[in-house]
Amino acid sequence: MSMSTAAAAPGGGWRRYFTWNTDHKVIGVQYLVTTFGFFLIGGLLAMLVRAELAQPGPDFLNGTEFNRFLTNHGSVMLFLWIIPVLAGFGNYLVPLMIGSRDMAFPNMNALSYWLIPPAGLIMLASFFVGAAEAGWTAYAPLSIQTPVGQTLWAVSVMILGTSSLLGAVNFVTTVFTMRAEGMTFWRLPLFVWGMLATSLLVLLATPVLTAGLVLIAMDRVAGTLFFSASNGGDPILWQNMFWFYSHPAVYIMVLPAMGIVSEVYPVFSRKPIFGYKAIAMSSMAISILGLTVWAHHMFTSGMDPRLRIPYMISSMIIAVPTGIKIFSWLATIWDGKIRFTTPMLFALGFISMFLIGGITGIFLAAIPIDLHVHDTYFVVAHLHFVLFGGSVSAVYAGLYYWFPKITGRMYDERLGKVHFVANFVGTNLTYLPMFLAGLLGMPRRVSDYSPEFATLNLMATLGAFLLGTSVLPFIYNAVVSWVSGPKAVANPWRSLTLEWQTDSPPPAENFHQLPVVTSGPYDYGQPTSVPGQAQAVPAAGD
């Protein structure tokens, strides 16, 4: 254990981020920085796609190249950015938030991280041998016929699934066995509830995708016939196995994000979260319901028509727990004393844009409408409002909110606000026109389109380039502030959750003395709730 001993030394230097390190904070930072790198790559691919689509007619990409960029844009963004970046927040925060010294399995934690860079390299290296071009959904039999890069893609996604799975085992075990004295389940911060609900989904859904990928890989490499229709194989089987994971994956990508904003609202409204238990339980409800809705992606597939009705109903019911969360958040900021810091702006932006994604989800669940808009730009707009307007906004909120905790330095508020405005305008400019394009008849994943959609696509492309540019002030802010920003105090936001009751950045093993928890995480506005005292008193005799 020489590595972790080195990490246990105060500081440890930047070199530790490039080693096998078992400190959950180091691993958390490794996750956050690496996945942000993949975010930039995915964004670059998106801008190439949007550039091709700026005007009708073939411009500079042929159909094959276009499909490769599009496929890897989706795969990188989902498997190498949103899912792992949220796991990165989980790694950094869960042990701190529950008052633990580390995760339950520190070495397995390091393994979860170190599976990601090679998997990312495999996915991107496939560009040299003919990258995957069947979309991130990899529908068989198209994904059986495409060049060898598709096999690398499947291997890469399997590795990333394994990483995510090991992380989930670790999170659940940590939350169940490593909570500090007095940290009952009803005192868990809502981000931890979000990670629990997510981990449940990862554990139950990811292995089915892995099994499906095994079948795809076997068809490609060993000549099996699972998806070969002429030999009795069934392409619909892949859709079932794929969506059984990939619809819950949306919740895997959104539940921790909802947890992040649930941390931000109370702190910057100086009010307790409204309906704590309802928010926590709605996360669990979403995760359980989320396992029953997958075939709403297959309404047009020609599956047994009678089966579609229950899937429509369960999909629509998910709007109820989601609504509970949104209304509870609004009630949290209502009558508060709101501070418009950058994290709060992103968290408020989260509600306004996630709402659009959520409402249009009801349109898609309604089968008669889905039969028209399925596989059109309407779906593209919907999923980007959920995952970009929603999850990515929350990720930004989290990055700004915990920046002083992670780096020990303050970021620049002015640049942060510039970033927020550019991001907010860019998101709406990019994705709102896509709804209309889809309704009017533009299919998704096309490298060319009828001239009637030219204006809408030009708007979307301009928005995408604004989004691309909006990352620059963030990167500048993060790098410069990390190196030479003003030093942050331990608890600059006067927050009550445990991660703020220790140094910024926290020392090795997190707490000088393990805390004993005596009150809830959001007890703002009560005389006892002085940060650093009420919630975390040193354990007697520790």
Added chain:
Amino acid sequence: MQMDTRLSSKPGAGIRTYLLVFLGLAVITGVEIGLATVGLTRSLRLPIFVVLSLAKASLVAAFYMHLRSDSRFFTAIFITPVILILAVAALFIIA
């Protein structure tokens, strides 16, 4: 690791139990093979063999994996995905 042992299952389940369970498993397997060679009709085969194999799996899980004496939580963790995948498999097959 030292402290962990206090939590693991007590050496309560005796060797006798283990041997009896094995005997049960062996007998059921013998019966299964016997029935398979006899050649039952399809409508009989399905329920009989499903029940027999579930009995075997439950014996192993309850006694060899100590679910009978361990925390109920472990049983819940194991049973939940079994029930889920049964429902899901049925939906995969009829789709």
Added chain:
Amino acid sequence: MRDATRSGDEAGMFATGRRLGLDHLKLGMWLFLASEVMFFGGLISAFLHFKINNPSPESAFLDVVLVGLNTFVLLTSSLTVVLGLAAIQRGDRRGLIGYLAATILLGVAFLVGQANEFALLYRHGITLSSSLFGSTFFTLTGFHGLHVLVGILWALSTLFKAVRAGYSQSSYLGVEVFGLYWHFVDIVWIILFTLIYLI
């Protein structure tokens, strides 16, 4: 785990876990097994889908008696694992070593039996790419065999640790957790035996 307990205040670390009666290593293992249920469940779903919707006459080539013998071998290996656990719980280290060695031999015997069966089927022209039956059969039993192989390697490392006196009457969690995995693989075979050969 070493890193977590290193700081010396384990009492605080595992306070809540102990109150629930949950050991973190065992909890982690059960969670992993839950995901394995879903993985095999996915493969089994595919197998059953084709068995029901595209039945194949080739399943007639399967030899139930031969595979039944193999099933006995695997069931016996589960018995040797629990007997090994019982031995170390009595403080009988030599017993543990003996039973682990027996487990490894039985595991290898199972794989040899499976290889033999695969070879027989290949001689009948049933391969991965000959038909859907071949595809599903070899994929499913192959992945089970792979799990047995991983189990054998894990048993070897447990045996190695037992030889170096790594377990004792008061410290046998490693054996128990390995046992959980091994019995799980056994349960999967019990299910596969029924679904593939009996029904």
Added chain:
Amino acid sequence: MRERSIFAIVIISMLLLVVGYLAATQLNLMPAQASTRAVLVDQLFHVLVGTAAVVFVLVEGILVYAALRFRRRAGDETDALPIHGNTTLELVWTAIPAMIVVAIGFYAYQVLTEIEKPAPEPMVVEVIGRQFIWQFRYPGQGVTTQELHLPVNRPIRFEVTSGDVIHSFWVPQFRGKRDATPGRVSEFLVTPTEIGTFPVRCAELCGPGHANMTTQVVVESAADFQAWLAGEQ
């Protein structure tokens, strides 16, 4: 105070209803209607747009209002009033969305039943997707074409399948699509109501030529259709 808030709630509800009504009746986001199912689908769509507009304006309105109204005053370092929840309110915002989605689900189910009701004696057209063309077969006529011709006001049953990978047969003006899956034949029912020419597009990524896998459907009078059919034979 109480009367004032009741008054405010009434006014806001009425305003929201007006917004919902205007959104449902005035927002025309769909392409032209060219089939019987298009009319029904669009009715459902307009109801949903109206409902969505109400929810959207309500939530965004509260958000913007709260953000403006409850800003922290400069120098105020105190906390706000600690309100942890309100059971009545929480029940209301659980029950009302639940009722709304159940109603929408029920309505959507009715529309679905209506648009998929088998018509007596439909004309069958086989649709085969291939990388990257559409083929249309008229059984019993010996006609196979790459441009779809349909008689107006006659129920059509498309039997959709594929010769290679998955495609999706979509005529936006008909409001509906069906995947062309190899090894399966899927039914898709349409009764064209407008004479004219409409695009046929592939909606499922099927390879490099996916974007160009387009053709057109010509809906014409029964007589014109018969003449065209005779000419193709």
